[in-house]
Amino acid sequence: MKSNFKDLVTNLILLERDAIAAYDTCIDKLDDPASAEKIREFRSDHHQHLDVLQTMAREVEHEFEQIGRRTMMLRMTRHFAVHNGGRKAN
Template sequence: MVTMVGNESSIEKLVTNLIYLERDAIAAYESCIERLRDPQLSSQIAAFRQDHLQHLDVLNEMARELGAEAPTEGDMKQMLTTGKIALADMMGDSAILKAMKTNEDDTVTAYERASRHEAAIPKSRAFFEKALRDEERHRAWMDSAAKQM
């Protein structure tokens, strides 16, 4: 999937779309944790899920400060992010991690764009950059772990 998140003209819409993206990611993480057979992999994925929950908390606060919409559920993309995990489950843990890595590709792209958004103030830009580093770390681990199997 290719995300368009980060291309919004307003910071309010950007924050709203990042909330959707995080909610979709959290759903994918939950699906992944349920399906992984290796408990060590599940444990690491659960730790990464915590990063996403923290991102969601910050984004919800940003939305309140901006007067922007703060969605309480994911959007239609959630079916795609969790569906990939369900399909990958038939092929084992490596395939699940590869599917998760493709989901992380979108979050990396979104936070790269958000960190360069012209309406981002220094505080929000710092958060976007931190979230980007988290997402890059998640993606790198998933890629590496999948290749080692």
């Protein structure tokens, strides 16, 4: 499930970046300053969304790193137990 969430966040980040680029293109082509300013406001919303999503992505990545470290420690413990006949380390 976490992988699906990670994929979802990644896809939402890509969509927000595309939206920002589309607004940039629109602003460049507008001659009306009032319309351009309104589009800048919309673009600003997408920048805020992007900031939140990037924070979420970092948090999810941190969770995956922690899970990976715990998994590695379990594997090392199992490996040690198997190769040392179940004896405890001194």
